[in-house]
Amino acid sequence: MKNFTSPLFHLKRVPDSTVRRLSLYLGFLEELEQRGEATVSSDVLARLGGTTSAQVRKDLSIFGSFGKRGLGYFVPELTVRLRDILGLGRDWHVVIVGAGKIGLALAQYPGFREKGFQVSALYDASPAKVGTTVNSIQIRNIKRLASDACTEHFDIGVIAVPAEGAQSVADTMVAAGIKAIMNFAPVQIAVPTDIVTRTVNMGLEFEALSFALANLSK
Amino acid sequence: MKNFTSPLFHLKRVPDSTVRRLSLYLGFLEELEQRGEATVSSDVLARLGGTTSAQVRKDLSIFGSFGKRGLGYFVPELTVRLRDILGLGRDWHVVIVGAGKIGLALAQYPGFREKGFQVSALYDASPAKVGTTVNSIQIRNIKRLASDACTEHFDIGVIAVPAEGAQSVADTMVAAGIKAIMNFAPVQIAVPTDIVTRTVNMGLEFEALSFALANLSK
DNA sequence: ACATGTGAACTGCTTCACAGCG
């Protein structure tokens, strides 16, 4: 392959599972870099990530040929490449709606900022919360989101409100031009096809464990 | 199919994606039941869950024939069946290790208990936290987990400690006979093959959004 | 000799289409 690393040359569809694994590899590479390792083989990355070396190579080959045959991959180089592929070479402006447990936890978590996710604004519907300050971010009234979005730019919207309010928040975000939504409400939200959404539903995860336990005996 | 609904007759492997969808269907059924709907078709469930009617029928057919041709499924009956399949007809004893943000949030969340996940114990390493009470659960010293597990039975272990401590907590849980582990630490944990684990890694989810945004233009 | 990059084979989930039954 001709090592077309620019996003402009993405021909193949990228499986979701590949993206998840790339994130994992990046984590391992950052550790390896700190330990001063110069190169790493697909086999080592596979062992760390609980997959196979062929899988690692296939994952990377979607984006280009980053390795040296007989040697492996240069750790610092591959780190930079993966960061670039994952869009982590820059800061994203994040708006969080819902200053409850999840919303506040995210706004206060330092690792979130360090990864390039900058919480630019925090909204809530409760008059008691509006106006208070969290981590030097003032909580604003949710009603202002639509108008604020005209002057401020938000890349990622986080829905951290109860199930009932989730769809309406999503609609506001879409109208505000936000193209990526992380949904922590335990409901499916409907959005136009050009908007990317991910729903994190902890209840579902626990029910999957419950299913596994109930069927262990088989 | 001969409607073998007992877990003893599971012949087919159940895809992970199917389990996730069954949880979703169950949620919709509970809503439909409250609204007094008597029956529901695979088509309606599909629409609610963002999938196809064939997919719904295939998902259910793994476990038996619950529907009536020309009519659909009886809402109360299918609700019970799904709850049973997912192992939600009973209470699970959950032990949470790590009384930080996530651990405390779970211990205090009422919906968790309502779904049958009963937090039986909460452990932490910090002397400042040990002995204090949260939601009528006294926080115990992590060192006592191994011995406590001899007299108390825990079904599900939740790892809610920082990355560094996760593997050691997992080892303790496995030694204590816990068969299912929910891991909130942002690391891969290694466990014997007969132990079920799920890792919830919010960082990975956000990086997937970042990837999608970075490659929107293509 | 060693480890990558990749077409080919394989596996498994999803979609199709229709027979079967209420």
Added chain:
DNA sequence: CGCTGTGAAGCAGTTCACATGT
């Protein structure tokens, strides 16, 4: 006739195996 249940077909992701380059 309507909707389920299910083999068969289709498709996507993974694994295999080896040619290729250092």
